Amino acid sequence: MLTATGITAGYHPRRPVITDIDLAVEPGKTVGLAGPSGSGKSTLAKVMSLLHKPFSGTVSVDGTVVSGFRYRAPRQHRIRIGVLFQQPRLSVDPRMTLRQVIAEPSRANGLPDRADELAEMVALTGDLLGRRAHEVSDGQLQRACLARALALRPAYLVCDEMTTMLDASTTAALVGLIRGYQRETGAGVLAVSHDFVLLERWADSVRLIGS
Secondary structure, X not given: OEEEEEEEEEOOOOOEEEEEEEEEEOOOOEEEEXXXXXXXXXXXHHHHOOOOOOOEEEEEEOOEEOOOOHHHOOHHHHOOEEEEOOOHHHOOOOOOEHHHHHHHHHHHOOOOOOHHHHHHHOOOOHHHOOOEHHHOOHHHHHHHHHHHHOOOOXXXXXXXXXXXXXXXXXXXXXXXXXXXXXXXXXXXXXXXXXXXXXXXXXXXXXXXXXX
């Protein structure tokens, strides 16, 4: 289970964005996180992704409290959590091809390149792998980012407003791909969105914050 307990976090100690928040994501389940802009959804997602250190509180991965965040996060915890960001064009190196984007986690961890396998998993055709971000659509790039997020077969996937830049058909396709990965691996998913209707259809439960 991926668990946040008593999380107070933000970007200035005197003005926390979230205060004393608890949230848990069970294996095989999807938890939706909804709320208005500025409510702290993305801040909590970053904390649970080990990308942002809270002012107080703890994050636990499968019962073990994480001892560090960002570059101090222990590798054995960091690789258990995949992240899919809101704006794919801001989350990739524009100099990289899609093949390089997808292979990045494997290469960084000294593992075999699975780019072709992962691209097929997310229904990304092979002719796109040699292209760079500016040469593909938002939907194609987000598929590559999903493949990158799944490269190390994470036990948990944090999706932070991943559908904001996408149309309805691409959104449905990506959600379907994530559901397929869950069925195969039993992964838990934290789905952050301002779209409450989407979360009601996608998630097993929905948590509202800042309302």
